[in-house]
Amino acid sequence: MAEDSFLRFPDGFVWGTATASYQIEGAWNEGGRGPSVWDTFAHTPGKICDGTTGDVAVDHYHRYREDVDLMAEMGLNAYRFSIAWPRVIPEGTGAVNAAGLDFYDRLVDALLARNITPYATLFHWDLPQALQDAGGWANRGICQQFADYTAVVVERLGDRIAHWITHNEPAVHSFLGHFMGVHAPGLTDPMATFQTIHHLLLSHGLAACAIRATARTRPDVGLTLSLAPVHPADDTDEDREAARRFDGVFNRMFLDPVYKASYPDDVRQVLEVIMPKPEPGDMETISTPLDFLGVNYYSRHVMKYTPDIFPLQAEEVYPKGNEYSGMWEIYTPGVYELLARLKADYNPSRILITENGIPVPDGKDFDGKVRDFRRIRYVRDNLAEVHRAIEEDVPVQGYFHWTLTDNFEWAYGCTMRFGLVHIDFATLERTMKESGRWLAQVIRDNGLDPGASGLPFFPR
Ligand code: FCB
Numbered sequence: 077m078a079e080d081s082f083l084r085f086p087d088g089f090v091w092g093t094a095t096a097s098y099q100i101e102g103a104w105n106e107g108g109r110g111p112s113v114w115d116t117f118a119h120t121p122g123k124i125c126d127g128t129t130g131d132v133a134v135d136h137y138h139r140y141r142e143d144v145d146l147m148a149e150m151g152l153n154a155y156r157f158s159i160a161w162p163r164v165i166p167e168g169t170g171a172v173n174a175a176g177l178d179f180y181d182r183l184v185d186a187l188l189a190r191n192i193t194p195y196a197t198l199f200h201w202d203l204p205q206a207l208q209d210a211g212g213w214a215n216r217g218i219c220q221q222f223a224d225y226t227a228v229v230v231e232r233l234g235d236r237i238a239h240w241i242t243h244n245e246p247a248v249h250s251f252l253g254h255f256m257g258v259h260a261p262g263l264t265d266p267m268a269t270f271q272t273i274h275h276l277l278l279s280h281g282l283a284a285c286a287i288r289a290t291a292r293t294r295p296d297v298g299l300t301l302s303l304a305p306v307h308p309a310d311d312t313d314e315d316r317e318a319a320r321r322f323d324g325v326f327n328r329m330f331l332d333p334v335y336k337a338s339y340p341d342d343v344r345q346v347l348e349v350i351m352p353k354p355e356p357g358d359m360e361t362i363s364t365p366l367d368f369l370g371v372n373y374y375s376r377h378v379m380k381y382t383p384d385i386f387p388l389q390a391e392e393v394y395p396k397g398n399e400y401s402g403m404w405e406i407y408t409p410g411v412y413e414l415l416a417r418l419k420a421d422y423n424p425s426r427i428l429i430t431e432n433g434i435p436v437p438d439g440k441d442f443d444g445k446v447r448d449f450r451r452i453r454y455v456r457d458n459l460a461e462v463h464r465a466i467e468e469d470v471p472v473q474g475y476f477h478w479t480l481t482d483n484f485e486w487a488y489g490c491t492m493r494f495g496l497v498h499i500d501f502a503t504l505e506r507t508m509k510e511s512g513r514w515l516a517q518v519i520r521d522n523g524l525d526p527g528a529s530g531l532p533f534f535p536r
Pocket residue numbers: 096099244245248302372431478485486494
């Protein structure tokens with residue numbers, strides 16, 4: 077190991093993987109679980125590209141011990157997972173399902189027995205269908221219902237879980253689920269989209285207070301946002317303005333309320349009619365101080381001024397000649413740029429990278445190994461950029477890889493493999509990929525040498 081090029085992470089750095097309940101658990105109608113919007117959506121023909129559903133997913137509900145063993149094998153010291161609201165309160169409000177809480181209880185104990193610290197996300201998009209039938213996130217009453225559900229979970233698990241994430245990616249849930257209709261609940265309603273944004277943020281603030289009021293020891297409370305640098309396609313005023321508008325809607329629309337207790341003025345100017353109309357006290361609740369900001373980083377956006385696209389007059393373009401994965405451009409400098417910007421504009425007290433990963437169409441080679449070198453290269457380059465940000469005093473304290481095993485990737489079904497562990501979807505057999513072994517070494521060393529990764533080659 078060449079010491080001079082070795083990138084050492086700070087002592088106590090958190091190394092984890094992240095998952096989401098609907099993408100892995102399966103057991104959709106077992107153990108008293110109620111239906112969620114994702115069951116309804118995935119069961120609707122044509123919504124999932126390969127016709128699969130999360131009914132079984134990777135059967136984590138029954139195989140969680142094996143999955144915890146895999147995490148231990150990699151030496152991970154943390155695990156971010158989400159709790160399915162419909163498993164805990166099948167109708168969304170009212171009767172609590174003891175069997176649902178028991179499942180998470182067993183999972184948490186299995187993690188702690190392996191010295192893996194649990195980080196629980198309270199909402200990763202699988203809303204109880206009964207609440208959607210009552211208006212879903214467009215209905216203001218849901219905010220208190222989310223806080224009540226949160227208190228039930230923290231009451232039961234708060235003695236062993238210290239780290240809580242209220243919501244996962246409010247932007248993606250709002251825009252893909254309520255505006256573009258490509259995620260559950262499948263709406264294409266601009267008004268409902270912006271009500272959803274406000275109610276997700278308000279419910280985050282209420283839930284943060286509920287966690288702090290319920291937990292017996294001091295909890296660590298965060299919110300996970302999907303964030304990305306937004307670049308102009310060309311260096312023109314028009315493209316720069318298009319990029320600024322897109323940045324307003326997808327980044328600042330979520331960061332400003334949390335850190336500055338207001339929605340961005342430039343977004344209000346463009347979207348006046350549908351902007352949230354906060355009630356007195358809402359913005360104070362939303363800006364309740366966070367213990368940490370969760371950052372999900374995958375790629376950047378490149379925007380071109382396009383006058384006939386209403387109302388943002390901005391169109392996403394994909395620069396020619398760059399490298400792409402099955403879903404996004406591979407743009408690893410973006411995570412440094414993003415982290416530096418967060419420090420400059422919002423100065424968060426602590427940051428955890430709560431997701432970062434890449435779909436790779438990998439499979440087993442003749443000898444049973446899964447040589448997903450493209451994933452290794454992606455993670456290596458992202459970690460080098462995260463390290464650079466840490467050197468510049470951005471307070472990043474952990475990295476959670478998306479994800480542990482290949483799983484149900486929402487509207488892409490089982491066609492996008494994001495795991496460090498390969499899944500044979502016919503047998504659900506788990507096989508550690510080369511990326512899993514590589515990350516295990518990074519964790520053992522608490523760092524990496526980007527030039528000497530231990531692999532034979534990295535085609536660029
Ligand atoms: C994020 C989601 C996560 C997964 C990854 C690939 O937007 O939070 O559930 O789908 O993308």
